[in-house]
Amino acid sequence: MTPILPGSTIGILGSGQLGRMLALEARRMGYRVHVFSPEPDSPAGQIADVEYVAEYTDTEAARDFASGVDVVTLEFENIAFEVAKAIEEVKPMRPRPEVLHTTQHRLREKTFLKNGGFPVTPFRRVTNEAELSAAIAELGLPCVLKTAGFGYDGKGQAKVNTAEEAATAFKSLGTDEAILEAFISFEKEISVVAARGLDGSFVPFVPVWNTHRHHILDVTLAPAPIPAELAKEAVDIAKGVMEALECVGVLCVEFFVTNDGKLLINELAPRPHNSGHWTIDACVTNQFEQQLRAVCAMPLGEATMNRPNAGMVNLLGDIWANGTPQWDLLLRDARLKLHLYGKAEARKGRKMGHVNIVGDTPAEVAGKALRVKNILGIEQ
DSSP states (O other): OOOBTTBBBBEEOOHHHHHHHHHHHHHHHEEEEEEEESSSOOOTTTSSSEEEEEOOOOOOHHHHHTTTEEEEEEEEOSSSSSHHHHHTTOOOOOOOOHHHHHTTBBHHHOOOOTTTOBOOOBEEEEHHHHHHHHHEEEEEESSSEEBBBBTTTTEEEEEEEEHHHHHHHHHHOSSOOOEEEEOEEEEEEEEEEEEEOTTSEEEOOOOOOEEEETTEEEEOOOOOSSOOOHHHHHHHHHHHHHHHHTTOOEEEEHHHHTSSSSSEEEEEESSGGGGTHHHHHHHOOHHHHHHHHHHHOOOOOOOBBBBSEEEEEEEEGGGTTTSSSOHHHHHSSTTTTEEEEEOOOOTTOEEEEEEEEEESSSHHHHHHHHHHHHHOOOOO
């Protein structure tokens, strides 16, 4: 296990805000950065030494990209498995392509988790309306119908309340393979972001509480207000998932906490995650540095929080509707940290940045999150 030392070149597959923050950490640590992007002047490309512009489906371009770096990692999992395999033939890819193959497809992911004995929502594979009707009869109503692959932030899914809605929902997905999941009445949504090294070492961040608006993450609060034994169980499950996947790097496990206090895995993301952005300003080692340490076969860092409580507020393009937000009013609070992603166009629902918060109590952080939303005109 030879470490990839600073001075080497990191290849980032994907060019959005996660790649940008990963590239910033790589720069700080002394690495060079090449980014694979489908378009120029991307958020990550603005930070990189080289922005390699090609489509994510271009296998030959991916091989050429890999030849110019020392290791390749992900910031975006909607990459064809064949492209990832082509990269791995040239240079190490971490996490390995098989992790990508499993987690980029909801049906494969849920099947993997179920077969591994991990807690998941009941689900059925659906390829036509007859199978959909049979699945509804087994799982009951309401339920949630999702595309089997390539979906995030609520895209590619629909809640089904009645049998009559089912056929319309299936057609609206525009796919020949879907997954039907039982509708879960839950108390809250939490997530665990954790890192696993090439040597099998495991370092988790504390579980966090996530609230969503229009299926997009709105606010994250750390640590999650859950019993200590439930927090430990969530971390143990995350560790088990990473070991079962043989995942090297950072992975996020999203959970539902049911009304009776049980955990069910909702989704996996084999990369730094939106619900881990607070770690940039609140932890000894943030999630992006952990990703770099892991994929470069370096020792993992300490994930301890610098302050007892922290949080994050997502900034979507909606708040630019009336012009540039008043950042000066926001930053009058010396404990707020503004992170913008360098995106040229602000669109409704587009992730443009986030604000990190640190504090001494949960109430202080929650209050500051509310103040951020009020100053910026974010819908409550």
